[in-house]
Amino acid sequence: MSAASPETGTPVTTATFRAKKAAAEPIVMITAYDTPGARLVDAAGVDSILVGDSVGMTVLGYPTTLPVTMEDMLHHTAAVARGASRALVVADMPFMSYQVTAEEALRNAGRFLAEAGAHAVKLEGGRVVAPLVRRMVAAGIPVMGHVGLTPQSLHVFGGYRVQARESEGALALLTDCLALERAGAFAIVLELVPAEVAEFVSAELAIPTIGIGAGPGCDGQVQVFHDLLGLGDFTPRHAVRYAELGEAVRTAVASYATDVRSRTAPAERHFTHADEGVIEELEASASLARAAATGLEEE
Ligand code: KIV
Secondary structure (H helix, E strand, C coil), rough: CCCCCCCCCCCHHHHHHHHHHHCCCCCCEEEEECCCHHHHHHCCCCCCCCCCCCCCHCCCCCCCCCCCCCCHHHHHHHHHHHCCCEEEEEEECCCCCCCCHHHHHHHHHHHHHCCCCCCEEEEEECCCHHHHHHHHCCCCEEEEEEECCCCHHHHHHHHEEEEEEEEHHHHHHHHHHHHHHHCCCCCEEEEEECHHHHHHHHHHHHCCEEEEEECCCEEEEECCCHHCCCCCCCCCCCCCCCCCCCHHHHHHHHHHHHHHHHHHCCHHHHHCCCCHHHHHHHHHHHHHHHHHHHHHHHH
16 A cells, blocks of 8 residues: 555645655546535545646636636635545646736745645746746745646647657757756646657656646646546547546436426425415415515515
8 A cells, every 4th residue: 555545545745746756656636626526536536636727618618728817716726625635736827827927926826825725736837937936835835837738828839739749849848847846846747748758758857747648658647527527518639538427417407307397306205295284374374475565565
């Protein structure tokens, strides 16, 4: 049994991430956005829950992650933190919450720990954000990096494309990861990177990499809750699907609608009956309620 196996119930920390990398034990991460979702994935034994800014697309109905605000993220992070008892909760810093000034970035990162109960934050970018990462870590805020396809830079990339395909891009990715590691990041998400590049970078780093669309050579994997469970309208290629809950929900709600329309729901076991005599007394005194309602209307 490992140091922080689900069986021990020991809370996962950033030290667990390091220990798991050293022991070559894969790290399991999944997104969640609310308390029931967090309870379920925590009870399933994941190591870490990411409150991703993907909440914008999965839950809030936006076409990208760009409109997601600090207030949105704090709200969803606090809900997740209330549902997680063992997993390490990582909050995504939304677009423009860390790009304007270092002071604002630091203050915003701190809010996730102080106000929302997160254990760490995640931000996108490599060398450019390394000085910020250093300041956050010095202030006591654990930071997870995120490189490769960084969805907040969607319009710079011109789409959700695989990154670091060429050797120049692969070298830039490695340089970014080393800069993040030296700045004190405790882990790095590698998104949409060729598997061989992700494996090479993972071997170069002492901190774990968490892959999504980056192959099996990463030190851990992260998936989006809605993709994994078949709850989204669109399934990206890198989504690993384990259930068709969307279909199950549609079927269940359609059955409910049919049963309400045919008056078979609610059934006898779903309600109570009035005590004897209550309806007779109500009939006798209903005129009082009608008169009172008329009086209220006239006021
Ligand atoms: O927002 C998110 O869910 C993410 C993951 C895809 C890594 O950043």
